[in-house]
Amino acid sequence: MQRQVEVIGAAWGLGGADPGCADAPAALAPRLRTALGACAVPVLDGPVIQARSGERRREAAIGKLCGALGAAVARSVRAGRLACVLGGDHSCAGGTWSGVARAVHGRLGLVWIDAHMDSHTPRTSHTGRLHGMPLAWLLGEDDDPLYGLTSGVIDPAHVCLVGVRSYEPEEGERLERLGVRVVMMEEVARRGLREVLGEALDIATRGTQAFGVSIDLDAVTPEEAPAVGTPVVGGLDSKELARALAIVAGREDLAAVELVEYSPRLDPDGRTAKVAVALLVSALCSSRDEAQVIAQALDRPQA
Helix, strand or coil, X not given: CCCXXXXXXXXXXXXXXXXXXXXXXXXXXXXXXXXXXXXXXXXXXXXXXXXXXXXCCHHHHHHXXXXXXXXXXXXXXXXXXXXXXXXXXXXXXXXXXXXXXXXXXCCEEEEEECCECCCCCCCCCCCCCHHHCHHHHHCCCCCCCCCCCCCCCCCHHHEEEEEECECCHHHHHHHHHHCCEEEEHHHHHHHCHXXXXXXXXXXXXXXXXXXXXXXXXXXXXXXCCCCECCCCCCCECHHHHHHHHHHHCCCCCXXXXXXXXXXXXXXCCCHHHHHHHHHHHHHHCCCHHHHHHHHHHHHCCCC
């Protein structure tokens, strides 16, 4: 039986390069609800967590927002629902995955699909943007309190990054020291995305109680998904990624899926939104056949 998907909004862009990411949950939720309905997936409209108007203290604000998001995600998972978090910038990952970890009371695995490593700390960051730091915090690398929450909720041995092609030396050194598996874009191109995601899933599920998938839309080539906060040349093919994500569809140990960094103001024709929804449906549909139908829709020309 298909689990109910609870759509939870992380409606802020305080931690990223483009504050317009705050509008992503409102733009994507109706599209996602319709697409999931076509696959007969029951959907619950969960809370939308957003910053107060005029909020200027970014670090404190994001800490509070992540605390509220973590509580909402934990409630969803404990209720037996499949949590789907729509960001916002990637700083929301601190709330999403701390909430899942709290709910499952066991080891959590994570597949992190991203053009970046997001593994800086406040002391190593070149920009000070918090959307470049959540994975380091989740792995326990908090040289300066970042969220005001307990860090180190995921064991590095249970994390795999896929599609990386833009990072600073400090991040690479940190993940290498921690033993995190990083699949660079060059390796994806050589081996194929389906094989790489299979390996990532093995890493996230071996010895864990549950796992999740975090998708930063900038992992996709900007020719196909240009409306993101920090686009990077090259990247994953959206059709291939949508098809490959069907590998997680219907798994009972899938606790949550997160999609971040979509900026509606940069997407007047809805092209990037279409990619975002296809990726989510492929991961959230219990029937892989249904997920493939949605993925194949990306092959059709725009209306």
